Amino acid sequence: MHTLLTSGLFFGLASAAVIKKDDYGYHNNWHVEVGVRPYYLVDNMDAGPLKTQLQKCENGPFKTSDFVVSHRGAPLQFPEHSVEGLHAARRMGAGILECDVAFTKDKKLVCRHAQCDLHTTTNILSKPSLASKCTRPFTPSKDGKPADAFCCTSDITEAEFKTLCAKMDGFNPNATTVAQYMDGTPYFRTDLYSTCGTLMTLNDYIKIVDSFGLKFTPELKTPQVKMPFDGYTQQQYAQDMIDAFKKAGIDPSRVYAQSFLPDDIFYWLEKEPKFGKQAVYLDERVDTPEGYANATASIPSLAKKGVRIMAPAFFALTKVDANKNIVPSEYAIAVKKAGMEIITWSFDRSGWLNKGGDYYYQYVASVINNDGDMYTVLDVLAKQVKIKAIFTDWPATVTYYASCFGL
Numbered sequence: 001m002h003t004l005l006t007s008g009l010f011f012g013l014a015s016a017a018v019i020k021k022d023d024y025g026y027h028n029n030w031h032v033e034v035g036v037r038p039y040y041l042v043d044n045m046d047a048g049p050l051k052t053q054l055q056k057c058e059n060g061p062f063k064t065s066d067f068v069v070s071h072r073g074a075p076l077q078f079p080e081h082s083v084e085g086l087h088a089a090r091r092m093g094a095g096i097l098e099c100d101v102a103f104t105k106d107k108k109l110v111c112r113h114a115q116c117d118l119h120t121t122t123n124i125l126s127k128p129s130l131a132s133k134c135t136r137p138f139t140p141s142k143d144g145k146p147a148d149a150f151c152c153t154s155d156i157t158e159a160e161f162k163t164l165c166a167k168m169d170g171f172n173p174n175a176t177t178v179a180q181y182m183d184g185t186p187y188f189r190t191d192l193y194s195t196c197g198t199l200m201t202l203n204d205y206i207k208i209v210d211s212f213g214l215k216f217t218p219e220l221k222t223p224q225v226k227m228p229f230d231g232y233t234q235q236q237y238a239q240d241m242i243d244a245f246k247k248a249g250i251d252p253s254r255v256y257a258q259s260f261l262p263d264d265i266f267y268w269l270e271k272e273p274k275f276g277k278q279a280v281y282l283d284e285r286v287d288t289p290e291g292y293a294n295a296t297a298s299i300p301s302l303a304k305k306g307v308r309i310m311a312p313a314f315f316a317l318t319k320v321d322a323n324k325n326i327v328p329s330e331y332a333i334a335v336k337k338a339g340m341e342i343i344t345w346s347f348d349r350s351g352w353l354n355k356g357g358d359y360y361y362q363y364v365a366s367v368i369n370n371d372g373d374m375y376t377v378l379d380v381l382a383k384q385v386k387i388k389a390i391f392t393d394w395p396a397t398v399t400y401y402a403s404c405f406g407l
């Protein structure tokens with residue numbers, strides 16, 4: 001009786017604390033849902049111990065995990081960097097959510113994957129007063145030449161940015177009209193939820209993810225305009241991104257600042273060490289064989305400079321050995337040997353794998369032949385490479401795996 005009473009009391013207190021509407025009218029006591037896609041992928045796997053283990057987890061429970069990083073929201077099906085995408089990612093169990101950071105003409109920070117992608121990720125071209133401000137307004141395809149447009153966050157103010165709608169990333173190079181140009185969603189995604197996605201400033205994103213009680217991974221995007229931009233320096237930009245979190249009172253342990261530019265990481269290490277010590281060095285040097293060798297060789301000196309987390313695309317972390325097994329790559333081994341951690345990108349971004357996959361599967365193409373092999377690769381990344389986390393365009397796929405193996 002005593003036990004029952006106390007647990008009842010505890011339950012009452014717990015629910016009172018948890019049920020709270022955030023600014024967008026959502027409740028915080030959510031239940032993680034993985035939907036049908038992970039089951040489709042598991043069913044699609046070749047028979048073997050991994051498939052059997054994953055099948056045993058079919059009834060969950062599924063829970064939020066920091067192993068699962070929402071890449072731009074949930075852009076397999078939701079417009080990237082939209083409020084709706086963040087909510088979908090949270091529902092699907094992502095523990096860390098991303099905002100790629102770009103600056104506007106009035107030097108305010110907003111979430112966009114690239115400084116100049118507004119023509120493919122928003123409806124800017126359909127708004128004449130803003131379309132005319134684009135670095136290169138729309139020109140139709142003519143005489144075999146592709147259609148063109150180039151619209152940057154730095155072409156417009158924050159207030160103007162906030163009037164746009166997020167749409168699925170894509171364009172049709174053959175377009176002769178704006179409507180045709182905007183209609184270019186890749187075949188494996190969908191326009192089902194692309195009905196004016198809500199764009200976010202960096203501050204909006206911080207507020208939303210904080211209301212979820214989850215973690216942040218803001219990426220300082222490499223500027224596509226010459227810096228300094230109207231007096232705005234790269235260092236000020238790097239500082240402003242961190243200041244947004246400080247002003248919001250976010251503990252640095254919840255923030256994984258990222259950049260492809262090592263100087264940004266070194267800047268944070270020096271000026272903002274609490275953020276710098278878990279900054280993520282996005283490493284695209286691995287894209288060519290020579291760059292891969294150079295990157296691998298540079299790991300010990302990066303570790304010495306204080307870099308703690310390396311983040312190449314996941315293809316660079318594995319290779320196929322003489323027995324046709326997928327095993328950790330030289331790069332992965334070097335990072336571990338230096339005592340650093342690995343976060344990698346990006347899962348569920350490739351469409352079908354039955355023809356050997358794309359960029360992300362380039363080193364293992366000879367041993368994969370179906371979509372279920374996504375889990376074959378993820379299993380090597382998790383158990384042999386021992387990655388800390390992985391970015392994904394559809395968090396549910398990774399959440400199913402993470403919950404199954406207690407990650």
Ligand SMILES: *[C@@H]1O[C@H](CO)[C@@H](O)[C@H](O)[C@H]1NC(C)=O
Pocket residue numbers: 172173174
């Ligand atoms: C554009 O036109 C070319 C040549 O006709 C064609 O091969 C291609 O599939 C078209 N692309 C789209 C997205 O319609």
Ligand SMILES: *[C@@H]1O[C@H](CO)[C@@H](O)[C@H](O)[C@H]1NC(C)=O
Pocket residue numbers: 288290291294
């Ligand atoms: C690799 O390193 C060598 C020697 O420092 C350098 O000359 C070369 O440009 C580098 N290549 C790439 C692709 O980084």
